[in-house]
Amino acid sequence: MTGYLGDLSKSQQxxxxxxxxxxxxxxxxxxxxxxxxxxxxxxxxxxxxxxxxATLEWRKENNVDQILDKSRPLDKExxxxxxSGFHSHDKQGRPxxxxxxxxxxxxxxxxxxxxxxxxxxxxxxEQQIARMNETSKKMGFxxxxxxHIHDMTGASLTLRKALTLFKKLAKLDQEYYPERMGKxxxxxxxxxxxxxxxxxxxxLDPKTRAKCVVLKTGEINKLLExxxxxxxxxxxxxxxxxxxxxxxxxxxxxxxxxxxxxxxEQTIGPRKVFEKGLECINDGDSIAWYxxxxxxxxxxxxxxxxxxxxxxxxxxxxxxxxxxxxSEYVYENDCVTGFYTPPCPGIxxxxxxxxxxxxLSRTLKYQVIVSEAEADSEEENNSxxxxxxxxxxxxxx
Numbered sequence: 001m002t003g004y005l006g007d008l009s010k011s012q013q014x015x016x017x018x019x020x021x022x023x024x025x026x027x028x029x030x031x032x033x034x035x036x037x038x039x040x041x042x043x044x045x046x047x048x049x050x051x052x053x054a055t056l057e058w059r060k061e062n063n064v065d066q067i068l069d070k071s072r073p074l075d076k077e078x079x080x081x082x083x084s085g086f087h088s089h090d091k092q093g094r095p096x097x098x099x100x101x102x103x104x105x106x107x108x109x110x111x112x113x114x115x116x117x118x119x120x121x122x123x124x125x126e127q128q129i130a131r132m133n134e135t136s137k138k139m140g141f142x143x144x145x146x147x148h149i150h151d152m153t154g155a156s157l158t159l160r161k162a163l164t165l166f167k168k169l170a171k172l173d174q175e176y177y178p179e180r181m182g183k184x185x186x187x188x189x190x191x192x193x194x195x196x197x198x199x200x201x202x203x204l205d206p207k208t209r210a211k212c213v214v215l216k217t218g219e220i221n222k223l224l225e226x227x228x229x230x231x232x233x234x235x236x237x238x239x240x241x242x243x244x245x246x247x248x249x250x251x252x253x254x255x256x257x258x259x260x261x262x263x264x265e266q267t268i269g270p271r272k273v274f275e276k277g278l279e280c281i282n283d284g285d286s287i288a289w290y291x292x293x294x295x296x297x298x299x300x301x302x303x304x305x306x307x308x309x310x311x312x313x314x315x316x317x318x319x320x321x322x323x324x325x326x327s328e329y330v331y332e333n334d335c336v337t338g339f340y341t342p343p344c345p346g347i348x349x350x351x352x353x354x355x356x357x358x359x360l361s362r363t364l365k366y367q368v369i370v371s372e373a374e375a376d377s378e379e380e381n382n383s384x385x386x387x388x389x390x391x392x393x394x395x396x397x
Contacts, residue, residue, distance in 0.1 A: 003039045005032050005142075015043045022049050027056070032144060040178035040207070055176045064122060068130065073120045077112060081105045083250040086131065088231040088240065093143045094182045095131035097124070098233070098247055102155035102188070103254040106162050114165060121169050125177055145182030149223070149236060152196075153188040154254070157371065159196055170203045181208055185223060187215045187236065191290040194339035195371045198286060263291075263365040268298065268354040270361060276350045278370050286341040287348045291366035293330050297356050298364070300336065301327030306346040327351065 001009040008016065019034050022045070034052070041047040059065060078084075084099035109117075132143045173180070186193075193214070201209055215222055221237045232238020233246035240246055268274045278287050291300075302325035330336050342348060354362045 003035060003043065005035060008035075012038070012043055015045050015048075018045050019048060019052075023052075032142060036144065036179040040174075051175065051178065058176055062122070064126065067119070067123050068126050072123045072127075073116045074112060078120070079248060080251050081108045081112075082254075083248045085247045086127065087233065087242075087246050088227075089131075089135055089143075090147050090183075090227045090231065092182070093135045093139045093141070094145050094147045095128050095135060095143075096147050096149065096227075096231070097128065098149045098236070099151070100153070100247075100250055100254075101150040101159070102152040102190075103250050104159070104162075105251060105254055106158045110162055110165065114168070117165060118168060118172065121172065125173070125180070129180070145180055147183045147185065147226070148181070149185045149187060151188050151235070152186060152190065152193060153217075155190060155192055155196060157192065157195065157369065160199060160371075163199060166200065167203045174205055174208070179207075181211055183226065184208070184212045185215065185226075186212060187220055187223070188217045189214055190217065191335070191337035192288065194337075195286060195288045195369070198339070198341065198371070263367050266352075266364045266366065268352060268362045268364060270357045270359050271355050273351060273353040273355065274364065275352075276366075276368055278348045278350070278368060279346075280342050280348060280370060281345055282372065283344060284341070285345070286339060286371040287350075287368060288337070288339045288371060289350055289366065289368045290335065290337050291352075291364060292333055292335055293352070294332065294363040295357075295360075296329060296332040297354065297360075298330055298362050299327045299353050299355075300330050301325050301351050302338070302340055303349040303351060304340075304342050304346055305349065306342075306344050321349065324348075327353070 001007050001012060003012055015038055016031060016034060019038060020031075023029070034048075037048040037052045037055075038045070041051065082100060082104040084097070087096050087098050089095050128146045132146065136143045186197075197214075204212075213222075223232060223237050227236075227238065229237070229239045231240060233240050233242075235246075266274055280287065287302075289302075293300075301323055303321040304324045305321045324340060324342070325338065340348060350368060352364055
């Protein structure tokens, strides 16, 4: 059983009945709303009740029910930072939000007052719910969720600077808007995406992560499995041409971004090996690589040498290097990307060998990076930038 109204098991129906009994008579709500909280908590009635009561308190404290009566915060400022907006719906009637995430001026974004950015996010959530209600009336069936499209063209590690903000917004959504996300389409992903995804996925609950659909550059037409062409802008494989543009224009200074990384050229002589070592100092550090080779004779792999006394095995002083990405031949002129997170601090060694060539040198163009682990501060973990009382009722478990 799906846990939606009309498709409940006996156990799920009993949980719903108990949930309703726990609410005061003054609390008026519909069963679909209660089921959202139950699904978010895997039908743990006590947990759903705590979360629901906390949401009611939060909405009251922050005047959320009246937020759409006012203009959306930061509209003027955001026009110079990013392009995003609401656009039609998918085949299931779920209202769509589209964002050119990779072309966001992150440095300008993080300078904005965080309380205003969060209020803008709440305004957007409430607007999406209003759109769900409108679509439900038009289509004659309930629409309870939304979809997002995030275009990652131009994305770089600069996006990591907005991590604190992202965590706050993800926490807010999971606490106060449970089961509102239908799908998140992450499109035009580049070689950098695994690094960014490793960071971002930590702050998404497993159910939300399962709703993410990642499409590489060249796979954009797969969106048509979920959307009618008339409902998608041309940039996303559709044929929609809104009179005033489907979305606000991308800020001028963010329109032209590097589609490929800046590469270092390296010549590998015949029967020679080129190694590049990257030190991962902290637990959770990662490495990523991008390269092309002028010949298919080159083999590539990654070795890892743990730092002594780092917690690896028996903490020996001298630990041998181990292959963590087995050495294999690469295709000529193919773009090879990869990502590895070592189990403990140490040195990752990227190895390119030209040992099979007796006479010819090979040319390699590459870029490698170390992505440092992000440390969570207590303030970041506990604060969502809005009014919220720390009460037993409001505890999120």
